[in-house]
Amino acid sequence: MSAKEILGGNDEVIGQVLSIMKTQSVPYTAVYTALRPSREAASLSMEAGLGGGRSLLQARGGERQRRIKEKVDVYGPVDFKEGDTSCILLWARGLSVSILRSGRWEDHDLTPSTFGEGVSPKLHGSTCDKTRAKLVLNYENVLRYRSFKLIFAMSQRLYQVSARRWFTLDAVELEYNGTKATFNGSRSVYAPAEYSFRCESVTNFRWPLLVPRSSKDPANQWRVSFQDFQIQGFNVSGGEFSYASDCAGFFSAGIWMGLMTSVLMVLVLTYGLHMIMQLRTMDRFDDPKGPAISVPQTE
Template sequence: MATTRTLPLHRITAGLLVLQLVLLGSCEEQVPLVLWTHQWTPQGNQLPPAAGHIVERQQLADYLDKMLTTGPRNVLLFLQDKMSVEDFTLYGGAFGNKQDSVFPNLENALRSSSSKLVLPAVSWPASNEVIGHLQEQLETSPIYLDPDMLSQLTLNASSPALLVFRLPYYIGSDLISAKEVLSGNDEVIGQVMSVMKGQSVPYTAIYTALQPSRGASSDSMEAIMAGGRSLLQARGGYRDRERANERQRKMREKAGVYAPVEFKEGENSCIILWAKGLSVSILRSGRWETHDLTPSTFGEGVSPKLHGSSCDKTKARLALNYENVLGHRNFKLIFALSQRHYKVSARRWFTLDAVELEYDGTKATFNGSRNIYAPAEYSYRCESVSSFRWPQLVPRSSKDPANQWRVSFEDFQIQGFNVSGGKFSYASDCAGFFSPGIWMGLMTSLLMVLVLTYGLHMIMQLHTMDRFDDPKGPAISVPQTE
């Protein structure tokens, strides 16, 4: 990584604006990555890529490996939901007006750093693997923090740490909202830099995103060249962004399909688990603190530790081992399953008996056997499994430590028996047959049947007269009584 003379952010973003012209010809979406270090003298130069070059997985891994080999191993990862080069060119003072920049803290960090690297175009599937690659190289689990929580954490220069700060992004019909969000994210970076300055611990900081914030189009580029004033008036601008966002969503869904966690007993697959999201929360001082376990469990290059897992013909136990989860150094998430034959249905069923959390010698147990079950030869799948909001998992007792915890699994699927080839069997879905739409249809049909029945009953009560007035015969006389 090359040490270059310090440039203000508006000079860097001016260069990024030129690079954007070259990148418009590429069909793949990219995200920028900015890396800087504190108290580090590089032992080898590492030049940034040529203008217009897109950094793919292997090249990005080489950059990160070089950084971890020669630089500080306390890594601060500012991971924004979405970001594009246009965010710097639009809001980073790229047009010569330094006071318009919404990144003053990032600019100061780059100015004061001993070495920096700016990658304007990183393939966003590669940026999604940054956490996994850093975790593998540092041999430590990521710790998700807020700036306020960082001051309570003591870092050691000799012990590696991976601290992740998630930053939001929003863009809609009002571009001012995006500018305000980016300004708020820059303030978060400034707060973290202030805390790190007080601790006097060398660190490496990375600022990147999971996916692009907008598609590159000629309309948006014309707006940038015009100083941003004509962006709202560009014909088809919103439609182009909507189509680009839809393409990004489809690409993200395609790239987000990762292999399930698989536990083998010998050469045979025994238990497999997949989820779009795994998270746990603990109640502290009246607030719920949440930790996302998904990046440490799934993804390319991620191999969770499964010691403590076991399985046989009637019982299965999958233990996922983590480090530094919500202040607990050793943390386990355990799924306990069992199967047996039921005479009433004349077949075998398996149940998720319990979900256990083990930490610092304490065990919190959630019971799931009443709600989570499936035929033994099937897998179980549910869009959402949680201990709150229509809970399928409930604490085993009122005194169980699980009452201080929440667990949430999104798009959850598990199979602990009859696994073949490391793939899920047919899924028994948790969705009930009687959905709200079906209930509405049944109630409407029942109401109409009741109305029809009442009408038929009224018609059946009608009676005709047994005598009629004949004009050729004697008139009908009705005697009157007093």
């Protein structure tokens, strides 16, 4: 039997049961389930980014099928290994660099040559140990440069105040034709040593997390942009990222606005209550039959 016939038969049985319950005026709650999930539907939903097969019940069938067919490209991270053990992991939805030439920005997308099925980036020059890690991505013919390297230098050490080890992305370097442009990221890109670091956007030009090392550094002529960026240089286990420490701050602009408004309202209320509590009634009232109240004036 086809899947359509099976579903039709199930629907007929369910309809008969509900009709019996309705005719007998029996209150009931119906829960529809199955013996096991459909593996095919679950895999398609995961590929399409539908959250493991969940979808809105009111969505039309055609809409659900359209969303399933629009598959999202999912690829594995760049995995540098020392021997057979994964040492450094890097993943991003987009890696791009730009250089300023003659007053115009020239862009180059490094994503297709870094990630994807069948893509094997060249990682010679990469190293890692217990305290330092360096991931070197080697490219060819990038923005008219025959040889181009994108380097991520990381380190970890124990911080006495927090009593735990943290790793930092000390530098992002662009090496081309014997010249090196260096961006400092240690002040913004950091995480506990056993975690990975993730951020929606890591750039040096819009809400920058990367800054040139000096005003004379060649990095001032470059722009780097990493979208959906995640990196881990230490304590990699099983070739998979550890728990991610996100760069998103706890207090967003909306939260700050709400807090400031609440504080202002509390101050106004406190001042009003204080003024009300300071009011005092007169201990004497003007009696037309008695002597008039005199209020002495002093200068």
